[in-house]
Amino acid sequence: MSTPAPLTLPVLGTHVTPQALNAYLEATPPVDEVAVHERVASLATRSIKRESKLHALELAVRMTDLTTLEGKDTPGKVRQLASKARRPDPTDPSIPPVAALCIYPAMVPVAAEALRGSGVAVAAVATYFPSGQAPLEVKLADTRAALAAGADEIDMVIDRGAFLAGDYMKVYEEIVAVREACGSAHLKVILETGELVTFDNVRKASMLAMAAGADFIKTSTGKVGPAATRPVTLVMLEAIRDFAELTGIGVGMKPAGGIRTAKDAIRYLVLVYETLGTAWMTPDRFRFGASSLLNDLLMQIRWVRTGAYQSPDYFTKD
Amino acid sequence: MSSRVDVRKTYKLFIGGAFPRSESGRSYPVVDSSGTVVARAAAASRKDLRDAMRAARDAQAGWASRTGYNRGQILYRVAEMVEDRADTFVDQLRVGGRSRAQARREVERSVDRLVWYAGWGDKFVQVVGNMNPVQGDFFNISTPEPTGVVGIVAPEEPALLGLVSRVAPVIISGNAAVVLASERLPLPAITFGEALATADVPAGVVNILTGPKDRLIPYLASHRDCNAIDAWGHGWEGLAEIEAAAAESVTRVVRPPGRVDWNNDRVAQSPYMIADFTEIKTVWHPKGL
Numbered sequence: 001m002s003t004p005a006p007l008t009l010p011v012l013g014t015h016v017t018p019q020a021l022n023a024y025l026e027a028t029p030p031v032d033e034v035a036v037h038e039r040v041a042s043l044a045t046r047s048i049k050r051e052s053k054l055h056a057l058e059l060a061v062r063m064t065d066l067t068t069l070e071g072k073d074t075p076g077k078v079r080q081l082a083s084k085a086r087r088p089d090p091t092d093p094s095i096p097p098v099a100a101l102c103i104y105p106a107m108v109p110v111a112a113e114a115l116r117g118s119g120v121a122v123a124a125v126a127t128y129f130p131s132g133q134a135p136l137e138v139k140l141a142d143t144r145a146a147l148a149a150g151a152d153e154i155d156m157v158i159d160r161g162a163f164l165a166g167d168y169m170k171v172y173e174e175i176v177a178v179r180e181a182c183g184s185a186h187l188k189v190i191l192e193t194g195e196l197v198t199f200d201n202v203r204k205a206s207m208l209a210m211a212a213g214a215d216f217i218k219t220s221t222g223k224v225g226p227a228a229t230r231p232v233t234l235v236m237l238e239a240i241r242d243f244a245e246l247t248g249i250g251v252g253m254k255p256a257g258g259i260r261t262a263k264d265a266i267r268y269l270v271l272v273y274e275t276l277g278t279a280w281m282t283p284d285r286f287r288f289g290a291s292s293l294l295n296d297l298l299m300q301i302r303w304v305r306t307g308a309y310q311s312p313d314y315f316t317k318d
Numbered sequence: 319m320s321s322r323v324d325v326r327k328t329y330k331l332f333i334g335g336a337f338p339r340s341e342s343g344r345s346y347p348v349v350d351s352s353g354t355v356v357a358r359a360a361a362a363s364r365k366d367l368r369d370a371m372r373a374a375r376d377a378q379a380g381w382a383s384r385t386g387y388n389r390g391q392i393l394y395r396v397a398e399m400v401e402d403r404a405d406t407f408v409d410q411l412r413v414g415g416r417s418r419a420q421a422r423r424e425v426e427r428s429v430d431r432l433v434w435y436a437g438w439g440d441k442f443v444q445v446v447g448n449m450n451p452v453q454g455d456f457f458n459i460s461t462p463e464p465t466g467v468v469g470i471v472a473p474e475e476p477a478l479l480g481l482v483s484r485v486a487p488v489i490i491s492g493n494a495a496v497v498l499a500s501e502r503l504p505l506p507a508i509t510f511g512e513a514l515a516t517a518d519v520p521a522g523v524v525n526i527l528t529g530p531k532d533r534l535i536p537y538l539a540s541h542r543d544c545n546a547i548d549a550w551g552h553g554w555e556g557l558a559e560i561e562a563a564a565a566e567s568v569t570r571v572v573r574p575p576g577r578v579d580w581n582n583d584r585v586a587q588s589p590y591m592i593a594d595f596t597e598i599k600t601v602w603h604p605k606g607l
Contacts, residue, residue, distance in 0.1 A: 307540070308537075308540035308541065308563075308566065308567075309368055309371065309540070309541040309542060309543065310542050310543070311541075311542040311543035312543070313542070313543070314567075
C-alpha cells in the first residue's frame, strides 16, 4: 500500500492554503438536527429477524475493535484480551475473531506478540491520546514508537482546541503529518464528538479529517461523555457518503464508547446499510470500538442458536 | 344518574418498579364466573420475561446487602399496603367467584402471612444457620445466603394468598423474584405490585408478569440467569419439562407438595420455605490464640 497523497485531493488542489481549506469546509451544508434525530429514531424501529440477526451479530463480532484503555492495564490483561480477540468464545470455535485489539502504545509489544499470526490487527491509540494537547513532535514520536513496536493501525486524536478556535489549518496539518508518519499503517482519526458540541462541527471535522487522509473517522476516545451516539454516527456516515461522491474515496467509520448491547450494535449496522450500502458492511470499512459489547454479542448469538436466554455467568469476565 | 364517564383501569405488568404495558402490545380478557369480561390484563411476552429477569438481576445484590431486619421492616410495610387496599383486593377476588366473606378472609390471611414472614427477616438465619461441631481447633459456621434470582410460578388459585405465600419467603432472605401470576385471575397480582411499589421494596426486587403461563414457562425454565424456580403453584403436570430445561444451567426447581391447603398455616408457611431459596455457606475459622 502506498501512502495516500492528501495534498493532491481534487477538492483541495495541490497546495492547500488556509483559504482553500476554509472554502472547502464552508461548502459543507449545515446539518438538520431534527431530521437526523428523526431518521435515527425511525431506523431504530426496524425489526431484524432470526437469520439476518445471526448474520448481523457475527458481522458485529468481526467488526469489533476490542478495547482496553485504562491506566491500570497490565501485560497480563492485554494477553488475556488478546486471547479473547483471537477466539471470543472459547467453547465455540465457529465464532470469528474480532477485527483488532485497541490499546495504549506501551502495550503494543505485548499485543503484537500475543496476536502474531492470528489476523487480528494491533491498533494503538497515539498522538497524546486522549487529549491531543501536546506538541506535534511528541505526537509524531508517539505514533512512530507505536508503529515500531508492531502496531498495524493508529487511532489518533485531533486537536479539538485548535478546531474549536477555528484553526482548521493546524488540525489539517497535524493529521497530514501523522498520516505521513503512518506510512502504510491504517489511520483512524478520532474527532471526539462529545467535545465538538454541534452536528455542524462534527460534519466539518469529518470532512477535514477525510481530506487530510484518514482511512477511518472515529467518534470518540471513550473518555468524554457523550461518546458514540447513533445521531452523531449518522452525521459522520453522511459526511463519508458525500466525501465518496466528491472524491471516489471510501473512508471507514468507527463509533466508539458507550456501545454495550447487541441490540444497539445492530441499530448501528442498520444506519450504515441505509446510508452507505453493502460496500461498507465489512470490517475494512466499519468498526465498533468497544469492550463490553463483545460479551453481549456472544450471549445473543447463543440465545439465537439455542433459544435459551443467557447469563453473563457463563462468559469470560474481562 | 351521573353523566360522568367511567375511568376504567388499564392493568399492566410490574417490571423494575415500573408498570409497563406488554412489549408485545397484547392483552387478554379477564372473565368473571358468569362469563362477563371485567377487565383486560397485559399478556406478557418472552421479551417482557427477559426484561423482568434483567431487572431482577440488577436489583438482587442491593436487596441482599440490606440487613434482614430492614427487609423485615419493608415486608411489614407491604402487609400494611395490602391491608390498605383490602377493598380493592376483595372486589378483584370476587371476580373468581368467591363470596365477599371468603374474599375478605383471603385478604386478611394474606396480610397475616406477610407479617409472619416479615418477622422472620432477622431470625431465620439463626434457625437455618449453625455452629457445626468439628474435630480440631476451628469454629465451623454455616449460614444461609440468598440463591439469587428466583422465578415463581404462582398458583391459579387462591390468586392473592397463593402469590403472597410464595413471594414472601423468597424475597425475605434477599432474593429477587420474577413472578408469573395467576393467568385466570391476574388482577390481584397487579394490585399487589402496586402495594410493593409503595412499600419501599426496591425497584426490580419483585417483578410480576400476567399472561399466558404455558408460553412463558419454557423460557423461564431455560433462562440461564435464573437461579431457582418455585414450582409450588405449577403442580406436577409438566414439571418434568421444567426440570429438564432448568437442569441445563443447574437451576434448582422447588417441587410442589401434593395438594396445598393454602389456608392452613401449618402447611403453607414455614421458615424452611425461606431456606428452600438459600444456599448454605460454611466458613472455617481457627480457634485459640
